[in-house]
Amino acid sequence: MTCFCLKKILKLRDVFQFRPSANSGVLPASMVLPLLGLALRGRCIAVGNVYMERFAMVITVIGMILALFLSLIALGITRPVPTNTCVIAGIAGSAILYTVKQTLTVSEVIEVLEVLLIFVYLSLILLYLLPRCFTPGEALLILSGISFIINQLIKRSLASSGNANADPLPYFLPVAVLGLVLLGIFFALLFVFMEPETWSASLFFHTMTAVLGLGLLVPWLSLLTQHHPITWLMHFVTETNTRLWLIGFWAALLLLAVAVVMYQNSHRSAGSKKHQASTSVRKYFHLLTVLTFAPGLAIDRPLLHLAAVGCLSVFLLLEFVRYFRIRPLGAPLRCLLTLFLDERDSGPLILTHIYLLLGVALPVWLTPASCTPNGGLGGAGGLVPYAGVLAVGVGDTVASVFGSTVGEIRWPGTKKTFEGTATSVFAQIIAVVVFLIADSSINLNASYSWVVGSITMVAMLEAYTSQIDNLLLPLYLYILLLL
Numbered sequence: 001m002t003c004f005c006l007k008k009i010l011k012l013r014d015v016f017q018f019r020p021s022a023n024s025g026v027l028p029a030s031m032v033l034p035l036l037g038l039a040l041r042g043r044c045i046a047v048g049n050v051y052m053e054r055f056a057m058v059i060t061v062i063g064m065i066l067a068l069f070l071s072l073i074a075l076g077i078t079r080p081v082p083t084n085t086c087v088i089a090g091i092a093g094s095a096i097l098y099t100v101k102q103t104l105t106v107s108e109v110i111e112v113l114e115v116l117l118i119f120v121y122l123s124l125i126l127l128y129l130l131p132r133c134f135t136p137g138e139a140l141l142i143l144s145g146i147s148f149i150i151n152q153l154i155k156r157s158l159a160s161s162g163n164a165n166a167d168p169l170p171y172f173l174p175v176a177v178l179g180l181v182l183l184g185i186f187f188a189l190l191f192v193f194m195e196p197e198t199w200s201a202s203l204f205f206h207t208m209t210a211v212l213g214l215g216l217l218v219p220w221l222s223l224l225t226q227h228h229p230i231t232w233l234m235h236f237v238t239e240t241n242t243r244l245w246l247i248g249f250w251a252a253l254l255l256l257a258v259a260v261v262m263y264q265n266s267h268r269s270a271g272s273k274k275h276q277a278s279t280s281v282r283k284y285f286h287l288l289t290v291l292t293f294a295p296g297l298a299i300d301r302p303l304l305h306l307a308a309v310g311c312l313s314v315f316l317l318l319e320f321v322r323y324f325r326i327r328p329l330g331a332p333l334r335c336l337l338t339l340f341l342d343e344r345d346s347g348p349l350i351l352t353h354i355y356l357l358l359g360v361a362l363p364v365w366l367t368p369a370s371c372t373p374n375g376g377l378g379g380a381g382g383l384v385p386y387a388g389v390l391a392v393g394v395g396d397t398v399a400s401v402f403g404s405t406v407g408e409i410r411w412p413g414t415k416k417t418f419e420g421t422a423t424s425v426f427a428q429i430i431a432v433v434v435f436l437i438a439d440s441s442i443n444l445n446a447s448y449s450w451v452v453g454s455i456t457m458v459a460m461l462e463a464y465t466s467q468i469d470n471l472l473l474p475l476y477l478y479i480l481l482l483l
Contacts, residue, residue, distance in 0.1 A: 017131035018139070025137025026067070028465060032475050033063025033144060036366075039482040043381070044371040052371050058108050059148075062115050066144045069116065111151070119147040122181075129188045133349050141471060146181060149174045156224060168225035168232055169302055172309045173365060175224070179217045180316045183209060191324055202327040209317070236306070243303050250292055250307065257288050265336055282340055283397045285356065290393035293360050297385050298439040301364065308361035315354050323349060355470040360388030363478045380451050380481045382442035386435055387481055388474035391458055394431045396469055399424035399462060416463040424462070428455045454480035 037060030044052040104112070122143050127134070134142065153174040187196075187205060194201055221229040237243055264281060296304030320326070322333035337350050363385050377384055403420020410417050432451060436442055444451060458477045462469050 018135050025135040025465070026140065027137070028461070028472060028476075029137030029140045030063070030067030032141060032472075032479070033066065034060045035063075035479045036475070037061075037063060039479050040368055040371065043368055043377070043482060047371050047373055049371050052368070054108065057103055058111055061104060061108075062112050062148065063144070065112055065116050066119055066140060066147075069119065111155075115144075115147050115151045118150055119143055122147055125185060129185070130349055133351065138471070141475075146177060149177050150181070153178055157220070166225060168221070168227050168229070169236075169305060171221060171224045172229075172306060175217050175221055176309055176313045179212055180313060183212055184316070184320060187320065187324060196324040196326065197330070199327055202330075205321075205324065205326050233306075237303075240300075243300055246296065246300060246303060247307075249295065253288055253292055257285065260284055261336055261340075264339055283401055285353065286393050286397040289356060289360055290389055290397075293364075293389050293393065294386075294435070294438075297364070297389070298435070301367075301385065305364055308357065308364060312354070312357055312361065315357060319349060319351075319354065352470065356392060359392040359470040359474040363387040363474055366478065377482075378443060379445050379447035380454065380483075382444065383432065383435065383451065384478055384481045386432075387478040390428045390431055390455065391462075391473040391477045392470050395424040395428045395455070395459060396462060396473065398427040399459065411463050414464055421459050421463050424459045425452075425456050428459075451481070 037056045037058070040059065041053055041056035044050075044056055123139065126143065127139060156171075186208070191201070196202075196205075218229050221227075225232070237247065260281075293304065296307070318329070318333060321329050322337060325331060325334070340353070341350065367385050383390070399416070399420040402423040403417040407417025407419040409419065411421070429452060432455075436444070454477060457480065458473050461476060462473055465472060
């Protein structure tokens with residue numbers, strides 16, 4: 001029996017290949033969902049929303065369960081063995097037993113098990129199809145988020161046929177995520193038996209994408225919201241002139257981003273094919289992200305929410321086209337995006353730009369509308385939607401640029417510098433002041449010291465983490481500001 005189990009573990013180690021040159025990352029990643037649930041629970045208790053309070057507790061337990069599950073997988077198949085995984089497995093297991101016994105109803109326990117089941121199947125499929133794309137911690141964050149979204153979408157679809165008075169906006173993200181996951185898995189399996197670079201395969205890809213979008217996702221949205229999505233979108237976008245101006249501004253930034261990509265590639269064509277964009281050049285896109293999200297947060301957050309969903313869908317579709325070499329854009333995209341490869345893009349997918357979008361968009365999507373008072377979140381909570389812009393758009397950018405150019409004093413055991421971290425904190429404080437001036441809904445009251453302390457703690461996390469900081473830092477700053 002022991003030999004059989006050993007063979008199974010060795011086989012899993014050969015199948016599941018995590019990203020090299022990084023630690024497991026289970027410790028910081030496993031704390032995100034439990035801490036997020038506890039922070040949301042506190043806000044929901046403050047406004048007296050009992051349903052959301054229970055929902056937040058379910059999020060906490062789901063985070064513990066998933067952390068335990070992936071910890072055990074990482075313990076069995078990751079070499080060298082991540083020592084913090086053993087600690088997390090024990091802590092999570094004990095906390096799960098206590099929490100489930102004391103607080104959850106039978107229906108809530110069933111919901112936790114449903115998410116775990118989806119997580120298990122997604123882990124088996126995606127970690128097999130996408131070797132070396134994630135560390136165990138990154139896989140935990142991404143797959144737990146997808147599993148939770150899919151479970152909530154299925155529950156809402158089965159609960160009722162929709163509410164005509166409900167806001168359709170929150171439904172776009174889960175439907176888009178599920179559609180893109182199904183599309184990616186379907187073609188990953190199909191192209192095992194079919195040559196993807198032919199025109200016939202490319203035509204089939206485009207046809208099936210249109211069929212999935214127009215034949216499944218649009219009717220599904222109509223069922224959930226009791227509105228036709230395309231008609232609703234047209235009305236939503238043209239509702240005010242401000243939205244049209246904002247979309248025009250974003251379109252100009254998009255053209256600027258394309259111009260930067262083309263300019264950098266023209267330099268590579270003229271010189272060496274091995275030329276790679278510098279850190280400073282890659283941070284241009286962080287700056288463009290700040291210019292995109294900051295006006296949207298101050299002027300029209302619902303439009304920004306929807307635009308971020310659309311942008312995520314486009315990014316993932318283009319990555320499918322690049323990965324599968326779908327004609328006519330597959331080959332050019334491979335050439336253009338290779339220039340901006342990060343050292344963490346060691347797998348078949350290029351994900352850093354998608355992580356950047358997720359990092360700044362997640363605080364917008366996660367802002368708890370049902371647990372928010374009419375006047376908005378008070379104190380440091382007013383900065384919650386700006387967590388991604390602060391941590392990634394401003395902090396990470398400044399730390400990287402200044403650390404790589406003028407940094408000399410390194411933090412022990414890392415390549416990051418004290419100068420980069422210090423300038424990162426200072427730049428984020430300046431950004432907070434700008435946001436206070438531009439957005440009248442933010443009222444920090446007496447929470448300035450907590451804001452500065454939260455920014456400093458996240459900056460220290462950036463200095464010591466080898467995970468995808470675009471994804472991890474905004475979530476921790478979001479949690480700290482929400483407390």
